[in-house]
Amino acid sequence: MGLIVQKFGGTSVGSTERIQHVANRVIQEVEQGNQVVVVVSAMGKTTDELVRLAGEITSKPSKREMDMLLTTGEQVTISLLTMALQEKGYDATSYTGWQAGICTEAQHGNARITKINEQAIAGRLKENHIVVVAGFQGMSEDNSITTLGRGGSDTTAVALAAALKADKCDIYTDVTGVFTTDPRYVQGARKLQSISYDEMLELANLGAGVLHPRAVEFAKNYQVPLEVRSSLVLERGTIVEEEVSMEQNLVVRGIAFEDNISRVTIEGLNNELQTLSTIFTALAKEHVNVDIIIQNVTSDNRLSISFSIKTEDTDTTLSVLAQLKEVVGHKKVEHERGLAKVSIVGSGMISNPGVAADMFEVLAVEEIEVKMVSTSEIKVSTVVPHKDMVKAVETLHTAFELEEQDIYQVQK
Amino acid sequence: MGLIVQKFGGTSVGSTERIQHVANRVIQEVEQGNQVVVVVSAMGKTTDELVRLAGEITSKPSKREMDMLLTTGEQVTISLLTMALQEKGYDATSYTGWQAGICTEAQHGNARITKINEQAIAGRLKENHIVVVAGFQGMSEDNSITTLGRGGSDTTAVALAAALKADKCDIYTDVTGVFTTDPRYVQGARKLQSISYDEMLELANLGAGVLHPRAVEFAKNYQVPLEVRSSLVLERGTIVEEEVSMEQNLVVRGIAFEDNISRVTIEGLNNELQTLSTIFTALAKEHVNVDIIIQNVTSDNRLSISFSIKTEDTDTTLSVLAQLKEVVGHKKVEHERGLAKVSIVGSGMISNPGVAADMFEVLAVEEIEVKMVSTSEIKVSTVVPHKDMVKAVETLHTAFELEEQDIYQVQK
Numbered sequence A, B: 001m002g003l004i005v006q007k008f009g010g011t012s013v014g015s016t017e018r019i020q021h022v023a024n025r026v027i028q029e030v031e032q033g034n035q036v037v038v039v040v041s042a043m044g045k046t047t048d049e050l051v052r053l054a055g056e057i058t059s060k061p062s063k064r065e066m067d068m069l070l071t072t073g074e075q076v077t078i079s080l081l082t083m084a085l086q087e088k089g090y091d092a093t094s095y096t097g098w099q100a101g102i103c104t105e106a107q108h109g110n111a112r113i114t115k116i117n118e119q120a121i122a123g124r125l126k127e128n129h130i131v132v133v134a135g136f137q138g139m140s141e142d143n144s145i146t147t148l149g150r151g152g153s154d155t156t157a158v159a160l161a162a163a164l165k166a167d168k169c170d171i172y173t174d175v176t177g178v179f180t181t182d183p184r185y186v187q188g189a190r191k192l193q194s195i196s197y198d199e200m201l202e203l204a205n206l207g208a209g210v211l212h213p214r215a216v217e218f219a220k221n222y223q224v225p226l227e228v229r230s231s232l233v234l235e236r237g238t239i240v241e242e243e244v245s246m247e248q249n250l251v252v253r254g255i256a257f258e259d260n261i262s263r264v265t266i267e268g269l270n271n272e273l274q275t276l277s278t279i280f281t282a283l284a285k286e287h288v289n290v291d292i293i294i295q296n297v298t299s300d301n302r303l304s305i306s307f308s309i310k311t312e313d314t315d316t317t318l319s320v321l322a323q324l325k326e327v328v329g330h331k332k333v334e335h336e337r338g339l340a341k342v343s344i345v346g347s348g349m350i351s352n353p354g355v356a357a358d359m360f361e362v363l364a365v366e367e368i369e370v371k372m373v374s375t376s377e378i379k380v381s382t383v384v385p386h387k388d389m390v391k392a393v394e395t396l397h398t399a400f401e402l403e404e405q406d407i408y409q410v411q412k
Helices: A016-031 A046-057 A063-070 A072-087 A119-126 A152-163 A197-205 A213-222 A275-285 A311-328 A347-351 A355-365 A386-399 B016-031 B046-057 B063-087 B119-126 B152-163 B197-205 B213-222 B275-285 B311-328 B347-351 B355-365 B386-399
Strands: A003-008 A035-040 A092-095 A102-104 A113-116 A130-134 A137-139 A145-147 A168-173 A194-196 A226-230 A238-241 A254-269 A293-297 A303-310 A332-345 A372-376 A379-385 B003-008 B035-040 B092-095 B102-104 B113-116 B130-134 B137-139 B145-147 B168-173 B194-196 B226-230 B238-241 B254-269 B290-297 B303-310 B332-345 B372-376 B379-385
Touching: A003 A016, A003 A152, A016 A035, A016 A072, A016 B046, A035 A072, A035 A119, A035 A152, A046 A063, A046 A072, A046 B016, A046 B063, A063 A072, A063 A145, A063 B063, A063 B092, A072 A092, A072 A130, A072 B046, A072 B063, A092 A119, A092 B063, A102 A152, A113 A152, A119 A130, A130 A152, A137 A152, A152 A168, A152 A213, A194 A197, A197 A213, A197 A238, A197 A254, A197 A332, A213 A226, A254 A311, A254 A386, A275 A303, A275 A311, A293 A372, A303 A311, A311 A332, A332 A386, A355 A372, A355 A379, A355 A386, A379 A386, B003 B016, B003 B152, B016 B035, B016 B063, B035 B063, B035 B119, B035 B152, B046 B063, B063 B092, B063 B130, B063 B137, B063 B145, B092 B119, B102 B152, B113 B152, B119 B130, B130 B152, B137 B152, B152 B168, B152 B213, B194 B197, B197 B213, B197 B238, B197 B254, B197 B332, B213 B226, B254 B311, B254 B386, B275 B290, B275 B303, B275 B311, B290 B372, B303 B311, B311 B332, B332 B386, B355 B372, B355 B379, B355 B386, B379 B386
Parallel strands: A003 A035, A003 A168, A035 A130, A092 A130, A102 A137, A168 A226, A194 A238, B003 B035, B003 B168, B035 B130, B092 B130, B102 B137, B168 B226, B194 B238
Antiparallel strands: A102 A113, A137 A145, A226 A238, A254 A303, A254 A332, A293 A303, A332 A379, A372 A379, B102 B113, B137 B145, B226 B238, B254 B303, B254 B332, B290 B303, B332 B379, B372 B379
16 A cells, blocks of 8 residues: 555546546556545646637736636646546545645746645545645745646646655656657657656656656655556556666667757857856846857857757847847857757766767768767767758667667677 | 725626726726726636536536636636736736635535635735636635635625725626616616615515625625626616615615415424424425415414425425424425515515505406515515516506606505
């Protein structure tokens, strides 16, 4: 007997029929003697519909009121799922974010959880109730309803699992687990039995999309074991935990990729202490998310910087840089759209320094031009032309033997 | 400059277009230098849609979860209306029932307000915000979301007006005020300039439907002046207040009526102290709402009771009585469906004892059979055959000169 937190996303609760299906899934765990807390998102298209309504009123709704509006979505789901559980003969109680004691910053639309007062839920669990909690939402200190931003329901589930000291947090999705790469693009993509928090974090940050990075970070900080699994198919998913047992020695565990990348290069900047911070503070103010940053000092003691951004932010970025010309004294700004980022991730890289070289060689053989490189201890990211993205992923997937159950070993 | 609470019902906020219209109405009051608190219901068909969803899950949803589900309706409206006000350049903040400090009993689906912690709203008003509050909802002591039952948004508005010591509470509806009788049935029906709380209470209880009796009671207890007015037409409505100035001497102020009434008569009951309470407690347990009750002792020292109920409760009532036969020892139970209740209301009756007699005479001349009679200080109710209902109302309306602006005086 244990305590399990389950999370079901919007697709899994997209209709009353699917909600009944989720109820059955919850009951399966209860029947195995477990206590269960279920975290759910808004039903399928609900959020879109609410956004449409707001759009009929104003083109720039205040964030507090958008939170007030959107959080009704999960509130509908929790009541319906609880009714379904009760109808099937189980004691169940629903909780909104604020009722569940989820305290957040006042940052509407993208609030971070600051604390969880778990007493109400813990009390209900003791009475053998199934507890159904609205994901994605919380309450700020001034009693305003907040939302956690993208991936918020994952974060709610993990945070509750941490606060309640749950044995496990199951994240139900429309895929059966975490794959070596996106199976929609690469036929040989294979489901991983397990993956470490750090690897998952790199994959999540790199756009693998199964789990939100904030949720993974939370899970890592509080050592909450996660399982990413399918809400449709009954099979084991992928375990995310600190110690990866089964595939311990896999050097590269997955390949992530992301298109719509632009690269911007600024040459001839004043080599001053403030230059970098001036540029990136100005961009941050305009909500431009800068990813890879590369800096060089040229022979004439001028700075040269390249960085990658989302293509949609290219115009904003160029206009910010134009305004900064006098301050940072740059000579030339170049940019290139139509790029993609391809990254290999694996905690085995720490002890295998040759992996980056292997990656470049594979890309070179395929005549794929590498525009930028960025590395961390467990990741190598490259920026390549968008037209070569899928070819790069496929080739790397094969080269690092990710189709195989067996383990890729660096040849040294 | 004053503080006004405005309440808009579901029809008035039935679409984003109508919400914009409501926003303009609110702004009109603000522009006249007033502070405004707006209470709104769920958008038109929202509640029906939510009830339909619950119906797909279960035929007997728990009341707590229904409250959780239905209260999302008003939450959508408050956020949209607040956005509309902000879009038009005004500071505004939305509050759910619990955020507005509306504390209720734990009686889900039909909770009574026990207390209002008005500090949050009062603070916002001081900052010159328009405050938009979700009607119909509150929070019980254990932090569960509750609903106030039928007419709940009216009650929210009046209770807030009382707590905030507002100068006035405007109830916006789809009619232009309180009428002498229902204008859909009686052509000569006339809008009243003013009416007393007690009269309004009798009319509301008698099914006049413009204002919920609980709201009127609340207004009377806290002496909150109400105005019932149209959300579509710009004209004065009907003032509900303690002292009725303009039509002070009107003996009969209005005629209320209601169909689908059944009468049940029980004869030969044991004449014991417990008999009445046994019967009506048993009926209350089955949620049968008993209206008029008449009791007699017959010459053989047996009790005879007649009472009126909603026709839909007839079968339940008969089966409850059958079960009680041994306990209360009745000889005979008769019932009659297809009846209606017609009532005249007016505080002037207190000093004019002949009004009931006048009413019976009018009905007798029209050959309308009176099945039951019940009187209060300011009301005479009669139960008549349903087929005669409209004729009775029309005749009484003319007889008591309610078409006229002038005042009906009892001829004595």
